[in-house]
Amino acid sequence: MKPVLQLEALVAGWQQAATAALDLSLAAGEIVGLTGPNGVGKSTVLAAIAGRARVFSGRIVHAPAIRISLQTQEVPPVVGLPLSGRELLALTGAATTGLPSWLAERLDQRLDRLSGGQRHYLALWAVLDAPAELILLDEPTNNLDAAGVRHLTTHLHERAAAGSAILVVSHDTAFVQAACDRCLTLEAPADA
Template identity: 45%
Template structure:
């Protein structure tokens, strides 16, 4: 089966290279975890796939017509916003069908009055339950307590079949639990200047 996403020798960053070269392939039904220390360029790699970070070398290939869903590392939430969770999902074209009961119970509340964990879980649902075939999740367990981490893992697992999921996380246990493969980005060498820097990317199944 042809992959939905292919990265070949991608070097990306903002102004200067931050990550790469990285090569990977991702197909439907797969959940690929991106691991690595702070500054390894995990979020930058997601931004390069989204078209938001310049690619200095290599290339990003997406299957024709592939739709994309994205959960940012820090989803935007204005301080005052009279928008309910239900209205937000409607804006995103996302259904609440199959939503965990706890989450369904907060849909009528304003998004600016949700707790950090509730807002994160709602944002994760908006990414998972929409029309996006390629799902890019950047630190989906941010602000989540263990019970909510459990809910997040179940939601990702339940919806992985029709999707290709790329997931960034520092939470090794979470990655081990939900990912079919894990790509570990190495720490940068060369003291912060992009030219000639090399970075390793190795994939392995969860242990």
């Protein structure tokens, strides 16, 4: 099967190269974890795939005309906005069904009146459940309790079973082992 995403000796960065060369092939229906110590550029790799960071060498190939969803560690600026969870999900086309009960019953509340963990999971769900062939997640378990991590793991498997390819950056080893089909470790660049 032709991969949805292929990285060939990719070296990415912002002003200067910040990652070691990375090779990766991601097929539809597959969940791959990307781990490694802080500062090796895991988030930068995701940013490069999403066209936010620079590619210094190597290349990124993805299937033509695919829809990409990107979750970053930046929290959507909802504080001070009159916006409910239901309205947020409608914006990205994410479904309201499948949400954990502790969130489903708060869908009509204003987002900045939810707890940090509830708000994080809704913001993540809006990206994760939006129609997409390639889903990129950056530290999705931040701010989540054990119930949230379990629900996220289950839903990732559901999305993969429906045909999406998923690349997850995480430092949470237990989550990566439970959620991902395989895992790559990004090494520090040679001159670091």
